[in-house]
Amino acid sequence: MIAFITRRLLLLVPVLLGVTVVTFTLTRIIPGNPIDLMVSPLASAETRERIAENAGLNDPLWVQYFRYIGGVTRGDFGDSFVTDQPVLADLTSRFMPTFELTLFAMLLAVILAVPLGIASAVWRGTWIDHVSRLLAVFGVAMPVFWVSLVAIYVFFFLLNWLPAPQGRIGVIITPPATITGLYTVDALLTGDWKALRSSVQSIVLPASVLAFAAMAPLARMTRASMIEALDADYTRAARALGLSERSVVFRHALRNAILPVITMIAIVYGYLLGGVVLVENVFAWPGLGRYVYNAIASSDYPALQGFILYSTTAYVLLFLLVDILYVILDPRVRI
Amino acid sequence: MRAVPATGHGGGRASLEPDIAVLDQDPPAGGTDVLRINDLRVEFRFPRYSVEVLAGIDLSVGSGEIVGIVGESGSGKSVTALSIVGLLQRPGFVTGGRIDFAGTDLLEVGADEMRAIRGNRISMIFQNPRASLNPVFSVGKVLREVLRVHSGLRGGAATARAVELLADVGLFDPNAVLRRYPHQLSGGMAQRVMIALALASSPQLLLADEPTTALDVTIQYQIIQLLSRLRQERNLAQIVITHNLGVIAELCDRVAVMYAGTILEEAPVERIFDAPRHPYTQGLLAARARTELTGRLESIPGQVPDMRNRPPGCPFSPRCPHAGDVCRTANPAMEAVEPRHRVACHRWTELA
Numbered sequence: 076m077i078a079f080i081t082r083r084l085l086l087l088v089p090v091l092l093g094v095t096v097v098t099f100t101l102t103r104i105i106p107g108n109p110i111d112l113m114v115s116p117l118a119s120a121e122t123r124e125r126i127a128e129n130a131g132l133n134d135p136l137w138v139q140y141f142r143y144i145g146g147v148t149r150g151d152f153g154d155s156f157v158t159d160q161p162v163l164a165d166l167t168s169r170f171m172p173t174f175e176l177t178l179f180a181m182l183l184a185v186i187l188a189v190p191l192g193i194a195s196a197v198w199r200g201t202w203i204d205h206v207s208r209l210l211a212v213f214g215v216a217m218p219v220f221w222v223s224l225v226a227i228y229v230f231f232f233l234l235n236w237l238p239a240p241q242g243r244i245g246v247i248i249t250p251p252a253t254i255t256g257l258y259t260v261d262a263l264l265t266g267d268w269k270a271l272r273s274s275v276q277s278i279v280l281p282a283s284v285l286a287f288a289a290m291a292p293l294a295r296m297t298r299a300s301m302i303e304a305l306d307a308d309y310t311r312a313a314r315a316l317g318l319s320e321r322s323v324v325f326r327h328a329l330r331n332a333i334l335p336v337i338t339m340i341a342i343v344y345g346y347l348l349g350g351v352v353l354v355e356n357v358f359a360w361p362g363l364g365r366y367v368y369n370a371i372a373s374s375d376y377p378a379l380q381g382f383i384l385y386s387t388t389a390y391v392l393l394f395l396l397v398d399i400l401y402v403i404l405d406p407r408v409r410i
Numbered sequence: 411m412r413a414v415p416a417t418g419h420g421g422g423r424a425s426l427e428p429d430i431a432v433l434d435q436d437p438p439a440g441g442t443d444v445l446r447i448n449d450l451r452v453e454f455r456f457p458r459y460s461v462e463v464l465a466g467i468d469l470s471v472g473s474g475e476i477v478g479i480v481g482e483s484g485s486g487k488s489v490t491a492l493s494i495v496g497l498l499q500r501p502g503f504v505t506g507g508r509i510d511f512a513g514t515d516l517l518e519v520g521a522d523e524m525r526a527i528r529g530n531r532i533s534m535i536f537q538n539p540r541a542s543l544n545p546v547f548s549v550g551k552v553l554r555e556v557l558r559v560h561s562g563l564r565g566g567a568a569t570a571r572a573v574e575l576l577a578d579v580g581l582f583d584p585n586a587v588l589r590r591y592p593h594q595l596s597g598g599m600a601q602r603v604m605i606a607l608a609l610a611s612s613p614q615l616l617l618a619d620e621p622t623t624a625l626d627v628t629i630q631y632q633i634i635q636l637l638s639r640l641r642q643e644r645n646l647a648q649i650v651i652t653h654n655l656g657v658i659a660e661l662c663d664r665v666a667v668m669y670a671g672t673i674l675e676e677a678p679v680e681r682i683f684d685a686p687r688h689p690y691t692q693g694l695l696a697a698r699a700r701t702e703l704t705g706r707l708e709s710i711p712g713q714v715p716d717m718r719n720r721p722p723g724c725p726f727s728p729r730c731p732h733a734g735d736v737c738r739t740a741n742p743a744m745e746a747v748e749p750r751h752r753v754a755c756h757r758w759t760e761l762a
Contacts, residue, residue, distance in 0.1 A: 322555070406546060
């Protein structure tokens with residue numbers, strides 16, 4: 076097991092190197108000149124030249140690349156052109172808000188989608204199956220930013236049940252003392268009920284919107300793999316052994332059906348990291364999504380590259396986690 | 411002889427009164443029958459039409475007796491077995507008949523009661539043993555669950571009983587097998603494990619649906635020997651479904667030959683091989699003999715009838731070399747050739 080994990084972690088090195096080559100090249104190919112951002116539009120050609128020289132933008136691409144890689148190996152991702160802060164510090168401070176949002180979105184999606192998928196597999200062809208299919212179609216078909224706007228319109232403007240888009244917590248509320256970095260959890264741990272109330276109110280809408288998008292593929296995958304498991308020979312054999320329907324469905328069938336769903340959860344989580352860019356912008360959520368949106372808009376090369384490296388690492392680690400779960404759950408892949 | 415109308419395609423419940431056909435039957439051997447099926451009818455219902463896949467089956471199994479059901483694919487062998495244990499799935503529906511087991515009609519009992527009988531007093535094993543074992547559970551885990559459900563055994567007692575069962579079906583080193591997962595078992599071992607599971611609560615009847623079909627020939631023989639030994643040691647009655655006449659010859663006491671949802675002939679195994687009366691049975695045996703002779707797989711000319719357009723009269727008449735006018739119009743009733751040998755053919759006396 077240890078050897079397996081070590082091998083996978085070592086594999087991360089070539090993956091990340093490949094990613095740096097691609098992103099480095101791409102960020103240079105796409106239009107936009109970072110110098111425009113760093114200097115006033117009225118600056119003289121000499122000033123522009125001097126700044127470009129200082130930033131190393133005049134060197135050949137490969138020199139720039141190796142300088143960058145050299146920095147990365149020392150944990151230096153360069154400084155953001157926009158915030159003037161080290162990119163790594165920027166990313167780290169924005170990681171937790173995004174993690175909190177996507178975590179709650181994912182939990183909500185799994186809690187709703189998996190039972191829905193099971194129900195529509197067990198009672199396939201009935202109303203519950205049709206409702207689940209309809210939900211899935213809407214979840215996939217409706218753009219997440221539009222759902223965000225509708226949700227704000229309904230729950231804030233019309234019903235006034237939830238606050239306006241205000242980021243992670245109300246403007247006049249002091250965030251809870253940092254323990255985990257997740258506002259809701261920290262507020263709960265420190266017993267800060269005002270902060271808890273405000274942070275929960277703030278996260279409900281963006282997390283629900285993301286969960287709505289994430290539910291569709293999860294529910295469909297659960298349904299499909301559950302149907303396969305329920306029709307399998309081993310399920311018929313379990314029934315022939317006189318086991319209860321509850322054991323047949325929830326132990327014998329579900330235990331097999333859940334494996335592809337776990338992979339799907341990881342894939343959807345990656346998809347969620349994309350969707351979060353839009354949702355964070357609509358809800359003023361101070362996370363990675365907004366940061367990267369601004370980085371793209373302003374040709375902030377170091378920030379963009381840093382973010383891609385960061386999210387690639389997160390993705391690879393996520394799939395490592397999935398593989399470890401598989402080893403635990405599926406005896407056939409045990410080494 | 412009396413002619414029964416082909417099928418009750420009057421739709422709806424085809425539950426005929428236990429009619430004279432039942433009285434025509436031989437009296438079962440001394441009332442020791444473990445299972446008695448009377449006029450079992452099953453329909454597959456599709457949105458636009460329905461098909462009668464069992465058109466009135468009569469079959470009984472005596473205590474400690476091994477009855478073979480032989481027939482081509484789609485003749486209704488498996489449907490019969492699944493109906494007995496109440497596992498017939500949509501679109502299949504039992505539309506009539508009785509299945510008597512130890513004084514109760516299995517078609518009348520509720521789902522919970524049926525579950526208590528299934529895997530406990532009647533067990534079933536299947537064709538593909540490795541696929542019939544859940545890939546994510548170890549052998550021990552499933553065995554212990556079955557022992558807990560039916561025998562109330564837990565912990566050490568359950569493990570001890572599990573080891574005993576595995577040893578009893580001829581698995582060496584049962585303690586190691588307990589920890590194994592299905593993908594770590596060979597097909598023969600998996601079928602032995604399935605049999606151990608089926609025997610966990612000492613059933614009176616075992617239904618074996620093609621128990622050897624997916625296995626190597628040498629392993630087939632071992633499984634046949636195991637089933638045969640279980641009958642001797644435990645007096646375990648069995649229904650063995652197969653399309654392999656070799657299995658029938660080796661294992662069974664009595665054989666029912668099925669075709670298109672009906673039993674065409676039923677007799678002790680020696681009678682079937684030595685003095686088959688139905689042209690279909692004769693054809694099966696001849697095809698087998700030709701196969702052995704030429705080394706090529708031979709079959710009876712023609713095809714199993716499309717069940718949607720069941721031919722009137724005898725279901726075998728379109729393929730039967732001896733079919734006469736009466737065969738194409740009237741369904742033959744079961745007639746006794748000898749006390750334990752019955753045949754459903756209009757012309758068996760002429761052909762004998």
